[in-house]
Structures are given as C-alpha cells and as structure tokens.
Amino acid sequence: MVATVNELEHAAMTAGQRGPAEHQRREQILQAAGEHFRHYGYRKTTVADLAKAISLSPAYIYKFFVSKQAIGEAVCALCLSERTAALEKIVEETASPVECMRKIYKSLALKGAQLFFEDRKMHDIVTASFEERWNNLDAYNQALIDIIRRVLVRGRELGEFERKTSLEEACRAIHHTMQSFFHPILLEQNLDHLEEDATAVANLVLRSLAP
C-alpha cells in the first residue's frame, strides 16, 4: 500500500518520538522547542537547556523524543508543512494549471526568502535538516512531488500540457528544477536574483510542458 502524504507528513513529524501519542506534553515540548530554537539557535541548544526553559527534566523530554534531532525534525516538519499547505492552497484556488505552476515557483522562492530574512534561526534548522538529511525531508519531497503531479494531471486533462512524457519522469524532473528555490543552501546563495530566476525556470518548465 502506498502511504499518503498525510501519513508521510505524520511519520515525519513523529519519527524518533515515543510515549503516548496524544499527550498534551508533546505539543507543549514542541512549541517550547520551536521558540527556544528560534531564539537561541538549534546548534547551541541542548536538551538540558530546553528542559530547563520549560521546567521539565531532560528525562521527561526523552520520554517523548529519542534525541535532540528528533525534536528538530518535528519542528522542521511543522515549518515545512506550512509551505506545502501554501502550495496546496494555490493548487486548489488556481484554475489554470499554467498559472498554478508559475505560482508554485514563486511561492517556494518567496517563502524561502521570507524564512531567511525574518526567521533566520528557523532557516538554520531547516538548513541543518537538508545538510544532514533528516527524516523529515522524505515527506517534504514526497509532498512536493504529489503537488507537481496534481498540477500535471490537471494540465494534461485540460489539454494545456503535453501527454507524451511519462508522468513520473516529468514530476521528478520538475522537482529537480525547483531545488534552486526550496533547498535552503541554494536559496541562500541565490537571494539576489531569486524571484527573477524562479520566473525564468518556471517559464522553461512551462515551455517543456507545452502540448
């Protein structure tokens, strides 16, 4: 059975977690961790710091998360799921698949830049998750590919996109072309021309999709 995106996102948010699933404490720890990381940075924070900040014992936190990285993964998964939620909203609200594709590139670039400029410490956690290939990334990449697939399928149905290329090959290739705008390291190195380049790559992809 193929896992759905929600299942994968749930798995990403819960990998390395243990203890009762619905425990209110888990939410509390995650929220406190998010705030703490945002303020002091992920690298500099230890589980002991975190425990102290929320008046819990480290042992108690370890009841819910196997490691600091497991907490980081859950915080990252939350942050990235906001981005895929924005893309899903675009897909639902944009009638034209061509327009939709353009908006996806723009949204990835803008949300990425926004995180970099307005929430640098969270950007750094996301960067760490990409550098060290944390468990939350599989779900994120899968969510992106699923969003691309939805747009392609609709564009093909409406006759706006070509149908000769294998759908899966097209999805994977388009996902690659988005990396400049969603991979935090690439995004950071490309801030000067981000929007312009996102438009240029979206245009290239749209030319490739023309029937």
Next chain:
Amino acid sequence: MVATVNELEHAAMTAGQRGPAEHQRREQILQAAGEHFRHYGYRKTTVADLAKAISLSPAYIYKFFVSKQAIGEAVCALCLSERTAALEKIVEETASPVECMRKIYKSLALKGAQLFFEDRKMHDIVTASFEERWNNLDAYNQALIDIIRRVLVRGRELGEFERKTSLEEACRAIHHTMQSFFHPILLEQNLDHLEEDATAVANLVLRSLAP
C-alpha cells in the same frame, strides 16, 4: 570590457595569490597542496603542515598565497576547470546541439559522482568551496553559462531550438536546472538516481527548447 572565461578562470586560480606570477615555487606549492589535501583533507591541514610537508617555511608560502583558503581556491579552480574542459570538448566534438545538451548533463553527473567515489577528499574541498562561496565559483558558473550559451546559439542557428525566449534568460534557467548535478551537496544527496535524473532533466530542458 567583458572578461573572457579564460581571464575569469585565470582570476579564479590566482585570487588571493601574490608574489611573482610565473614563479616555479607557486606551481610546486599548489601541486604539494593538492596532494596533501587529497591525503589528509583540507580542513585538517594547516599552512604549517603544508609547509613542513614540502620543506618550506609558512612565511615562504604566505609570499605566494594570502591564506589557506587562497590555496584551496586555486586547487579547486584547477579541479573544476578539468570539468569545464570536458564539457568544452563535448561541445567541440558533438555536431548535434540536442545530443550535446544531453551529454553535458551526463558528464556533469558522472564527473561529479566520480570525484565523490574516487577522490573523496577533493570532493570535500569542492563542497567547502560551494558551502562557503569561495572566489573560484564565479568563474566556474560563468564558464558553465558560456558553454550553455554556445550550445543554444548553435541550436538556434541550426533551427533545432526555439528562438523566442531571451537567450540570457534561457541560459540562466538551464544553468539552474544543472545544479542538481554539479552542486556537490545536491549531487551527494542524489547519488542513487543520478544518471536517470540527469537524463530526465536533460529531456525536460530539450522539450523546452523545441522550436
């Protein structure tokens, strides 16, 4: 006046360098540094280690290079110029622009993977140069864009590629789509599907170029 690629490559190889340009010692230091970095790794090597290994004083090395990074940049520029030389050979020897584009993606992917598997320490230096945006990268990216431009211009002249899109926009967008295969961090994370994905992205780009 626009700098030629050779001038830029020369600039990349000589940034942070000083002292007499043609000095035989400079070559000797670079060669020794390359070997030393390849064996012990860039991060772990100090200028003092390097000096000791080639029986020179650190002060003597500093006569030619302003810092360890300047040596690293020159070693990296040499390594990456081998890659662009391979691409230039492809452009010269491949009559069909379509075929040429395919071979460029494949060559980037294969040369990148080869460095990773066969010369890991050098791959790590190249990775550091991308992570820290060393001076050698501008010349490398410019060389790639110039190679793309040559292929596009020939493809347009031969009527194999469309001519409506701005040449510079197309070059930049294509350069972005190549990042998955030449950026060492992305390449490393994508080794399992590298050749297949390089083909998929090359196909996407070729569909976008169809007249």
